[in-house]
Amino acid sequence: MSSQLVQQYYRADKLPHIWCPGCGHGILMRSVSQAIHNLGLDKDKVCIVSGIGCSSRAPGYMDFNTLHTTHGRALAFATGVKMARPELEVIVVTGDGDASAIGGNHLIHAARRNINITTIVFNNNVYGMTGGQYSPTTPNGDLGTTAPYGNIDKSFDIAALAGAAGATYTARGTAYHAQQLIKLVENAIQNKGFSLIDTISICPTYYGRKNKKGSAVDMMNWLKDHAIDVKAAQKLPPEKLEGKFLIGEFKNVAEPEYTEEYQKIIERFQKER
Numbered sequence: 188m189s190s191q192l193v194q195q196y197y198r199a200d201k202l203p204h205i206w207c208p209g210c211g212h213g214i215l216m217r218s219v220s221q222a223i224h225n226l227g228l229d230k231d232k233v234c235i236v237s238g239i240g241c242s243s244r245a246p247g248y249m250d251f252n253t254l255h256t257t258h259g260r261a262l263a264f265a266t267g268v269k270m271a272r273p274e275l276e277v278i279v280v281t282g283d284g285d286a287s288a289i290g291g292n293h294l295i296h297a298a299r300r301n302i303n304i305t306t307i308v309f310n311n312n313v314y315g316m317t318g319g320q321y322s323p324t325t326p327n328g329d330l331g332t333t334a335p336y337g338n339i340d341k342s343f344d345i346a347a348l349a350g351a352a353g354a355t356y357t358a359r360g361t362a363y364h365a366q367q368l369i370k371l372v373e374n375a376i377q378n379k380g381f382s383l384i385d386t387i388s389i390c391p392t393y394y395g396r397k398n399k400k401g402s403a404v405d406m407m408n409w410l411k412d413h414a415i416d417v418k419a420a421q422k423l424p425p426e427k428l429e430g431k432f433l434i435g436e437f438k439n440v441a442e443p444e445y446t447e448e449y450q451k452i453i454e455r456f457q458k459e460r
């Protein structure tokens with residue numbers, strides 16, 4: 188991480204971070220900071236909200252307006268912030284369990300409303316902070332401390348879930364494809380509506396060790412070898428996509444934004460009373 192970014196956007200007294208050696212979350216946090224920097228946003232006009240989990244440590248390190256809330260409720264708090272202060276750029280940093288299990292209901296309703304919040308899911312396929320239990324994005328058949336014989340649930344595609352619920356911007360990135368991720372975060376922030384990026388991280392400590400995925404470097408190489416950009420994938424026959432997962436931008440459409448619609452109601456009420 189460049190020293191300029193650290194000085195400008197991080198709380199020096201809170202570093203070094205407590206993520207495990209080789210964890211992908213630092214790369215994701217850095218990508219979010221870089222995107223904010225590239226867009227030239229005033230950091231006092233940015234509010235970063237998190238729930239609970241390894242991912243949700245990020246706002247503790249980031250020197251913006253920050254809220255570290257309760258498990259699964261980041262989007263509920265973020266919705267309150269955005270309704271009260273619509274001029275703020277509200278960014279939610281959440282994990283796969285936080286966003287799609289405990290907070291699943293908040294996720295679908297925030298997406299349905301198309302409220303102008305950018306949600307970055309740090310997706311490590313596991314509950315890392317509590318010891319490696321399987322989450323809604325643990326692949327079917329993979330191991331977790333609560334799935335010693337393999338996970339029998341089907342896993343969520345969080346980007347597809349958010350898009351189907353009404354999010355106007357959805358994408359997927361990975362910790363390996365950091366440069367692409369920065370651009371995706373920039374686009375997500377610029378979308379006037381609900382945006383979600385499913386960012387595939389690596390958890391060598393629990394998901395990796397439990398599933399014999401090798402070192403952090405091996406896990407990063409796996410991301411490199413198995414991710415394929417959605418535009419490139421469109422030109423390939425289905426057999427070439429076997430075992431791969433898609434990254435890039437999936438949905439980017441313009442639709443009425445919730446706080447603007449709400450403001451129109453207030454103005455109408457004031458005119459008619």
Ligand code: SF4
Nearest residue numbers: 206207210241315390
């Ligand atoms: Fe990262 Fe996993 Fe360690 Fe959590 S438990 S900090 S996700 S490596």
